[in-house]
Amino acid sequence: MSMAGGHHYRIAVEWTGNQGTGTSGYRDYARDHVIRIAGKPDIPGSSDPAFLGDPARHNPEEMLVASLSACHMLWYLHLCAEAGIAIIGYRDQADGMMAMESDGAGQFSGVVLRPQVTLAADANVEAARALHHEAHAKCFIARSVNFPVTVEPVFQSC
Structure with missing residues (x-):
């Protein structure tokens, strides 16, 4: 989105990795999240697999x-x-x-x-x-x- 003198980007990131107990422990939650930009396809995200992320998602x-x-x-x-x-x-x-x-x-x-x-x-x-x-x-x-x-x-x- 253009603004006078520059541009502004609005992006929403939502954590979707609660496996029932939230962040009760380091291995008790998924790093999965969704990156949302209005009017565009969602981007599935996670952390790098070295940090327990899903290798099928973007980090x-x-x-x-x-x-x-x-x-x-x-x-x-x-x-x-x-x-x-x-x-x-x-x-x-x-x-x-x-x-x-x-x-x-x-x-x-x-x-x-x-x-x-x-x-x-x-x-x-x-x-x-x-x-x-x-x-x-x-x-x-x-x-x-x-x-x-x-x-x-x-x-x-x-």
Whole structure:
């Protein structure tokens, strides 16, 4: 939703993992939850399986890496379209690394984006490569995190 001078995002998260006794013990509840955004399909969430989460559901750490990847991609496609560089395909294999502390706390130490970009036959590869730097500089999510996000693009032409 747009607001004067910015945008506002309203998201509801509801815990659905009460198995009858609430959080009476660490192993007595499921980490399941539902992420709801008005007018869109629900997203089933849980914690990472290492923290007793359901591996069939999305966890916050995966969603953060996915947000970085998608934000970069969308900026990149936008910048290429403006520059007249035709992108035919785009796929990213992103990796996020999280460091754990002895007290159970943790934080991301970095994310590596590895976009595989298919260019139209007549596209300028060097110009396409340079636009990854600009996309990274403009990505709202990358600008908001306190850890390094590295972009390692690979190009091919069709």
